[in-house]
Structures are given as C-alpha cells and as structure tokens.
Amino acid sequence: MTIRLLLVGCGNMGHAMLAGWMKMADAPEVVVVEPAAPLRERAEATGALAVADHSGIPEGFAPDVTILAVKPQMMEQVLPGYARFRDGCFVSIAAGTTMAALARGLGEAAIVRCMPNTPAAIGRGVFGFTANAAVTAEQRALVRRLLEPSGRVFELDDETMIDRITAVSGSGPAYLFHFIEALADAARAIGLPDDVATEAARQTVFGAAALAEAAPEDAAALRRAVTSPGGTTAAALDVLMGEDRLTRLMTEAVRAAFARAEELGKQ
Numbered sequence: 540m541t542i543r544l545l546l547v548g549c550g551n552m553g554h555a556m557l558a559g560w561m562k563m564a565d566a567p568e569v570v571v572v573e574p575a576a577p578l579r580e581r582a583e584a585t586g587a588l589a590v591a592d593h594s595g596i597p598e599g600f601a602p603d604v605t606i607l608a609v610k611p612q613m614m615e616q617v618l619p620g621y622a623r624f625r626d627g628c629f630v631s632i633a634a635g636t637t638m639a640a641l642a643r644g645l646g647e648a649a650i651v652r653c654m655p656n657t658p659a660a661i662g663r664g665v666f667g668f669t670a671n672a673a674v675t676a677e678q679r680a681l682v683r684r685l686l687e688p689s690g691r692v693f694e695l696d697d698e699t700m701i702d703r704i705t706a707v708s709g710s711g712p713a714y715l716f717h718f719i720e721a722l723a724d725a726a727r728a729i730g731l732p733d734d735v736a737t738e739a740a741r742q743t744v745f746g747a748a749a750l751a752e753a754a755p756e757d758a759a760a761l762r763r764a765v766t767s768p769g770g771t772t773a774a775a776l777d778v779l780m781g782e783d784r785l786t787r788l789m790t791e792a793v794r795a796a797f798a799r800a801e802e803l804g805k806q
C-alpha cells in the first residue's frame with residue numbers, strides 16, 4: 540500500500556526528509572504545504588504535489604502521516620489547520636515543542652515527536668522518536684518504515700530524551716560542518732593555499748568518518764593508530780585533550796543546545 544504523507548513546511552529539514560522519501564523504492568504519495576514559491580518548486584521537482592496553504596490540499600486527501608516541519612515558534616498557529624487529519628498520525632520534528640503543546644493544537648490524536656537531522660537527505664540521518672499512547676502499533680511501524688530508509692532510528696520512551704538527542708544528532712551536523720571550517724581556517728593560518736586548505740579539511744573529515752564507520756576498532760583505537768609517540772599528532776592532541784579541553788567544550792555546547800530545546804518547549 541502506498542503511504543500518503545502530508546508534509547507541512549518544506550524548508551531545510553522538511554526538504555531533507557522529502558528527498559530521502561522520494562528515493563525509496565516504494566516512494567510515498569506526498570502533498571507538501573509550503574508558503575514559499577521557490578521551495579514549492581524544489582519540492583515538486585522530487586515528485587511531490589506542493590500547495591501554498593492548507594486550503595490547497597486536494598479534497599479527499601487523507602494522509603496516513605502528517606509531518607509538521609515548521610519552526611517551533613510557528614507551531615501553535617499552524618496546528619489547528621491540520622487537526623482534521625487526526626484519522627492518521629502526526630509527526631512533529633520541531634525542536635522543543637512538547638507533546639502537551641502538540642495535543643493542545645491537535646486535540647486527541649496519535650502524535651509522534653521525532654528529531655531527525657539533515658544527512659537524512661542522503662540516507663545517513665539519525666532519528667530519535669517517541670510516541671504518545673494514542674499511536675497504534677501499526678502507526679509506529681509506519682513511522683519506522685518512513686524513517687529507517689533514511690538513517691538510524693532510536694525509539695526513546697521518555698519525551699525528555701528527544702530534547703537530549705536534539706542537542707547531539709539534531710544539531711550535531713552543524714558541529715561537524717563548523718569543525719571543517721575551523722580546520723580549514725587553521726590550515727590557512729599555517730600557510731596552506733586557500734583551495735588546498737578547504738579541500739584537505741573537508742576530505743580529512745569525510746575520510747576519517749568513513750574509516751570510523753568501516754573499521755572494526757572504536758574511535759579511541761583509530762585515534763591511537765594515528766598518534767606516533769613523540770610525533771605531530773601527539774603535539775596537537777596535547778592541545779585538544781589537555782585538561783579535557785575539547786570534551787569540556789563539546790559538553791558545554793551540547794548542554795547549551797539541550798537547554799535551548801527545553802526553553803523552546805516552555806514558550
């Protein structure tokens with residue numbers, strides 16, 4: 540049976556998920572609601588039907604799943620327009636927006652809170668999700684069927700875990716992209732030509748990530764294999780690992796993201 544999806548908001552994350560779904564062998568039938576015309580065009584290029592607001596959804600379209608992919612700050616005003624689709628299940632991907640807030644806007648409905656990340660666009664996403672009591676076993680299986688082709692899926696039984704995983708894998712790609720920028724800046728600072736600096740940084744992160752996935756060793760063992768005693772890597776790691784500098788910085792960053800997710804949930 541072809542899954543019918545309604546995607547509300549087709550910006551950065553909505554489109555990343557849409558791109559993943561449209562590559563599935565049994566691609567779903569998708570209607571996208573997105574006010575921005577260029578983003579509607581981009582959505583239609585994947586094979587979805589895109590409309591500017593909920594009044595444009597084709598009569599009789601009954602989504603199995605409605606994905607809510609608007610900004611958390613928009614959610615409250617957007618939800619009432621979609622409560623009529625509660626024969627199906629809702630999946631909110633908004634950071635922070637709580638089950639209670641979603642239920643206030645949607646009424647008694649089957650609701651999933653999900654935290655994806657943008658590598659879902661190429662089948663390499665990470666998803667955390669949690670479901671309320673109204674979600675049936677069939678709907679839970681449907682959600683898994685939608686997420687699993689796009690990456691690793693973790694079902695989390697406690698809603699606060701969604702805010703926690705948001706700070707790790709939801710925001711995490713940005714940390715890695717910034718790491719590439721920082722390594723490239725450092726490469727330029729010691730005199731590598733601009734283009735070499737950019738590409739050497741990018742390919743190093745890409746190659747190391749691919750090795751971390753392919754090799755049987757864990758990250759610590761792979762790190763040790765690069766680190767010759769008294770060599771160059773040891774000199775750099777003294778800076779990064781001395782007094783747990785990078786771990787402390789990363790923990791501070793992840794705590795800030797987690798705190799912001801909790802704050803968004805209170806608005």
Ligand SMILES: NC(=O)C1=CN([C@@H]2O[C@H](COP(=O)(O)OP(=O)(O)OC[C@H]3O[C@@H](n4cnc5c(N)ncnc54)[C@H](OP(=O)(O)O)[C@@H]3O)[C@@H](O)[C@H]2O)C=CC1
Pocket residue numbers: 547548549550551552553572573574575578592608609610611613617632633634654655656657709710
């Ligand atoms: N970006 C990411 O990596 C991740 C984002 N998320 C979550 O995904 C959600 C979307 O984030 P992101 O994609 O980055 O944000 P974007 O702003 O890129 O996308 C949201 C889209 O929703 C559109 N929109 C606004 N109002 C409506 C409406 N009434 N009906 C339908 N669409 C509407 C916006 O249009 P316009 O701009 O014209 O207002 C915009 O194109 C957020 O809740 C975020 O927390 C979760 C995980 C990762």
Ligand SMILES: O=C(O)[C@@H]1CCC=N1
Pocket residue numbers: 634705709710
């Ligand atoms: O920055 C944000 O709030 C969203 C949620 C996770 C990634 N992007």
